[in-house]
Amino acid sequence: MANLIKNGDIVANDWTTITLDAEVSPGDVKLPYGNVLLPLAVWQARKWDLIQRQWHSLDGGGKLGVWLSPDEDPAVLAEDLQDLDVIAVRFPAAGDGRGYSIASLLRIRYGYKRELRAIGTVERDYLHFLHRVGFNAFEIENPEAALASLGDFSEAYQPAVDQPLPLFRRSGLALAA
Numbered sequence: 001m002a003n004l005i006k007n008g009d010i011v012a013n014d015w016t017t018i019t020l021d022a023e024v025s026p027g028d029v030k031l032p033y034g035n036v037l038l039p040l041a042v043w044q045a046r047k048w049d050l051i052q053r054q055w056h057s058l059d060g061g062g063k064l065g066v067w068l069s070p071d072e073d074p075a076v077l078a079e080d081l082q083d084l085d086v087i088a089v090r091f092p093a094a095g096d097g098r099g100y101s102i103a104s105l106l107r108i109r110y111g112y113k114r115e116l117r118a119i120g121t122v123e124r125d126y127l128h129f130l131h132r133v134g135f136n137a138f139e140i141e142n143p144e145a146a147l148a149s150l151g152d153f154s155e156a157y158q159p160a161v162d163q164p165l166p167l168f169r170r171s172g173l174a175l176a177a
Helices: 040-056 098-109 124-132 143-151 167-176
Strands: 003-006 009-012 015-017 035-039 064-068 086-091 115-120
Touching: 003 115, 003 143, 009 143, 035 040, 035 086, 040 064, 064 115, 086 098, 098 115, 098 124, 124 143
Parallel strands: 015 035, 035 064, 064 086, 086 115
Antiparallel strands: 003 009
């Protein structure tokens, strides 16, 4: 079981990430027991079955999460956020900025408060910026070495999810006080 960075700590990744093969329809994907991170298409095809599995099985069925590709609209999950323990955004390549926008929308527009995980090609150099837009968990190679990069910068000029006021506003408030 691989580790990941979550809320500034290194923890075991006890989630199984399901991928969708081209020859298998989203409604026919076999799901393991335990915590499952599903593609959006599987969630949309089997949402009610998955919720029943989660809440009505004898062992609890595990937790549910959905992962989004960078070309998928997070608005389709707006009504389902209370049913999801994790939302992940897949980064197919380093420097693909679409996942940043998805994270920001989930946090600011839709008010998602639970775990928001970056998966795929996630590199240490981007962790600080991913955290600023709302990611609080990162599947990354060698998380032990990457953890320190969350503190690479002590101050940010621009507003973001983690600090809604720009530096000049924060400075002005400090002077007024």
